Amino acid sequence: MEYSNLKRQATSMKQNLFDQGYLDEQFYQLEELQDDVSPNFVEEVVSLFFKDSSRLMANIEQALENNPRDFNKLDSYMQQFKGSSSSIGASKLKSECIQFHEKCGEENIEGCTRSFQKVKREHGILKKKLEAYFQLMRQVGPGDRATCSSN
Amino acid sequence: MPADNASSLTTRAEAFPYGLRVLVVDDDPTWLKILEKMLKKCSYEVTTCGLATVALHLLRERKDKFDIVISDVNMPDMDGFKLLEHVGLEMDLPVIMMSVDGETSRVMKGVQHGACDYLLKPVRMKELRNIWQHVYRKKIHEVKEIESHDSNEDIQILRSRYEDFDERHGLFSGVDSVRKRKDVDSKELTDQEYGDSSAVKKARVVWTVDLHQKFVDAVNQIGFDKVGPKKILDLMNVPGLTRENVASHLQKYRLYLSRLQKQNDVLTPSRNVQSEFCPKDLPVGIGFQSSISAPQNSVGSRYVCTTQKIQAQGIFSDIQVDDLKSIASFQATDTKNPLRSDVTDPPKINSVSQLGVLVSFMPNVDYKPLEQAVSKQQPLSSSIPVMQVMQYPKNNIENGGLLQGFSSSSQPNQEHKLLDHLHTAPPLISMSCNTTEREKVDISNTKPVFTEHRNNHTRTTSPITCTIDSVSVHVGHGIVNSQTFTAPREPSGSPRKGAFYFDQTSNCGLRSPSQELNLKNGAELVSFPEDLQLYSLQGYGYLENVGLNGMEIFEYNDSTSEFHSNFYDEVEFDIRQLCDATDYPPLDGCLFT
Numbered sequence: 001m002e003y004s005n006l007k008r009q010a011t012s013m014k015q016n017l018f019d020q021g022y023l024d025e026q027f028y029q030l031e032e033l034q035d036d037v038s039p040n041f042v043e044e045v046v047s048l049f050f051k052d053s054s055r056l057m058a059n060i061e062q063a064l065e066n067n068p069r070d071f072n073k074l075d076s077y078m079q080q081f082k083g084s085s086s087s088i089g090a091s092k093l094k095s096e097c098i099q100f101h102e103k104c105g106e107e108n109i110e111g112c113t114r115s116f117q118k119v120k121r122e123h124g125i126l127k128k129k130l131e132a133y134f135q136l137m138r139q140v141g142p143g144d145r146a147t148c149s150s151n
Numbered sequence: 152m153p154a155d156n157a158s159s160l161t162t163r164a165e166a167f168p169y170g171l172r173v174l175v176v177d178d179d180p181t182w183l184k185i186l187e188k189m190l191k192k193c194s195y196e197v198t199t200c201g202l203a204t205v206a207l208h209l210l211r212e213r214k215d216k217f218d219i220v221i222s223d224v225n226m227p228d229m230d231g232f233k234l235l236e237h238v239g240l241e242m243d244l245p246v247i248m249m250s251v252d253g254e255t256s257r258v259m260k261g262v263q264h265g266a267c268d269y270l271l272k273p274v275r276m277k278e279l280r281n282i283w284q285h286v287y288r289k290k291i292h293e294v295k296e297i298e299s300h301d302s303n304e305d306i307q308i309l310r311s312r313y314e315d316f317d318e319r320h321g322l323f324s325g326v327d328s329v330r331k332r333k334d335v336d337s338k339e340l341t342d343q344e345y346g347d348s349s350a351v352k353k354a355r356v357v358w359t360v361d362l363h364q365k366f367v368d369a370v371n372q373i374g375f376d377k378v379g380p381k382k383i384l385d386l387m388n389v390p391g392l393t394r395e396n397v398a399s400h401l402q403k404y405r406l407y408l409s410r411l412q413k414q415n416d417v418l419t420p421s422r423n424v425q426s427e428f429c430p431k432d433l434p435v436g437i438g439f440q441s442s443i444s445a446p447q448n449s450v451g452s453r454y455v456c457t458t459q460k461i462q463a464q465g466i467f468s469d470i471q472v473d474d475l476k477s478i479a480s481f482q483a484t485d486t487k488n489p490l491r492s493d494v495t496d497p498p499k500i501n502s503v504s505q506l507g508v509l510v511s512f513m514p515n516v517d518y519k520p521l522e523q524a525v526s527k528q529q530p531l532s533s534s535i536p537v538m539q540v541m542q543y544p545k546n547n548i549e550n551g552g553l554l555q556g557f558s559s560s561s562q563p564n565q566e567h568k569l570l571d572h573l574h575t576a577p578p579l580i581s582m583s584c585n586t587t588e589r590e591k592v593d594i595s596n597t598k599p600v601f602t603e604h605r606n607n608h609t610r611t612t613s614p615i616t617c618t619i620d621s622v623s624v625h626v627g628h629g630i631v632n633s634q635t636f637t638a639p640r641e642p643s644g645s646p647r648k649g650a651f652y653f654d655q656t657s658n659c660g661l662r663s664p665s666q667e668l669n670l671k672n673g674a675e676l677v678s679f680p681e682d683l684q685l686y687s688l689q690g691y692g693y694l695e696n697v698g699l700n701g702m703e704i705f706e707y708n709d710s711t712s713e714f715h716s717n718f719y720d721e722v723e724f725d726i727r728q729l730c731d732a733t734d735y736p737p738l739d740g741c742l743f744t
């Protein structure tokens with residue numbers, strides 16, 4: 001009873017993430033990849049993403065501080081970030097990246113900085129949400145994940 | 152994209168795609184993990200790699216250990232396109248590019264560089280499941296057929312895939328027109344590719360070194376401006392090779408050349424003489440030919456050679472023109488000018504030659520010895536010989552040209568100018584230092600050679616040769632920079648051209664040193680491509696050739712010992728070389744303007 005309750009919670013949580021535009025179908029792709037060999041695959045990937053994206057963000061932050069006029073560099077950093085975001089289907093984050101890219105194109109430092117703050121915020125929000133989700137999933141247990149991930 | 156078809160194919164040819172060895176290159180660890188998982192789910196054997204340079208190293212080290220490469224476009228250490236280019240030319244493996252960036256221009260660039268596919272991130276598993284087709288396409292037409300397959304049937308199925316492929320070729324022809332390559336051949340070529348959807352014809356041939364050599368020979372024989380796939384095919388006369396094969400190879404070849412040329416243009420902005428394909432420029436053609444002839448001889452280094460050759464060439468052909476003149480004047484002084492001895496004295500000469508030698512050595516040289524040599528040289532003001540070379544072109548120009556120039560060249564004038572220009576020499580020298588970073592060479596080896604040949608000839612000649620060396624060194628630069636050891640190739644093509652400008656007397660002077668070099672150093676060589684170049688040297692009469700010969704020799708020497716290994720180890724070379732190459736133009740400028 002409790003299990004199914006937890007499961008339902010997790011499912012709806014995930015559904016919310018989709019509905020609110022945080023995630024896109026790439027996330028399902030990841031779930032499909034999860035199997036007996038790597039039962040925690042999605043979570044592993046997601047935590048890897050957050051680890052690496054934090055590094056990328058630090059890069060961008062530094063670049064913004066040190067040489068904000070080097071838009072090429074900023075853009076290429078953000079491109080990396082965007083590519084990374086696409087890996088877990090973090091669609092909101094991705095669209096913020098695109099905003100940033102545009103500001104870069106305009107050579108708008110202020111815009112870039114503002115846009116980057118948004119990216120950072122979205123990154124933080126997503127991280128929290130996904131952490132909560134995976135915590136729930138851990139409680140649900142491996143056996144039930146398949147059903148859960150089949151949406 | 153006919154996904155159903157794909158899955159049915161997969162089942163049918165289960166034995167084959169199973170275990171496909173895939174190398175994935177991406178700087179993004181998250182994607183690397185995902186791709187690895189996906190590919191494993193496809194029952195492929197996956198190797199992942201976070202750095203392009205490492206990937207290249209892996210590929211070179213384990214040449215036949217991969218079937219296909221999937222690479223990200225944006226990587227910090229090396230542009231994915233660059234990697235693609237290397238892999239395409241060196242390993243002839245199919246490469247799939249991927250990127251979040253789906254801009255048409257990016258995709259086009261990927262295709263231009265020879266990507267067999269371009270995937271957009273997020274990459275889907277069904278796309279990855281399907282990648283074996285690129286390997287298979289290639290395999291079908293390799294001599295060794297895959298036995299357990301009903302290939303005909305598979306080809307049929309594959310054919311439908313080609314629509315996809317054709318589209319890309321369509322793009323490609325679009326690119327052509329964008330680039331304003333209006334020569335008939337390329338059109339013919341693209342038409343062909345486009346209109347011909349037969350799987351058989353579309354297949355990739357394994358372009359072995361020999362085959363490529365034949366190809367290049369044919370290209371050169373026809374003349375670069377007149378080449379067409381059909382002509383090449385006829386000339387090559389290789390059974391089983393189709394016009395289509397040749398066409399696509401030609402295309403690849405051209406793109407490759409043009410890219411290098413572009414790079415070169417960037418590096419030497421003042422010398423735009425050569426347009427991209429520059430078909431009318433004979434030296435270029437020659438360069439090609441030679442560039443490939445060498446690879447045959449040096450098995451290990453061949454690929455690298457091919458890569459570099461062209462850049463070097465571009466520079467060369469430029470220089471040759473100038474040098475041509477300089478030589479002419481040179482000889483004049485040589486044969487008729489007793490004054491020479493005054494200007495140069497043996498010790499100076501020595502150091503000069505040293506410099507020359509050192510510089511012409513390629514990547515493996517010790518920095519320190521070089522520096523020593525250089526420093527030695529400067530105090531001695533041995534820059535004189537160098538200056539001579541620099542000087543002459545001017546004289547010649549004034550005198551109105553090549554042979555006439557030298558015959559009429561007023562020696563007193565030259566001398567004065569030499570002196571005048573003495574102070575310009577140091578920059579030259581310092582430049583060479585830059586280039587030769589971390590090379591490892593026997594100075595001892597080289598020195599004797601030079602001294603010897605000096606003995607063989609009159610005193611006067613030796614300074615001259617030395618000067619030549621130093622000049623060629625600089626030329627060598629370009630080559631080194633462009634990436635390594637290609638230099639040698641140039642000369643081999645030259646016999647055809649050339650000889651006109653050359654003067655008999657100087658011939659001896661020039662040739663014999665190089666011969667000696669050859670004999671001495673060449674003894675340990677695996678092969679003697681230099682022999683060819685000797686003649687060419689004679690024929691060419693360009694200053695660079697001497698340097699080139701020297702350079703080549705050393706390369707080969709090295710290659711017998713630790714060269715090969717180093718070679719591949721130093722992947723970052725390209726990058727650095729690019730930077731180094733910038734050294735060249737200024738030098739050029741100070742020489743000939």
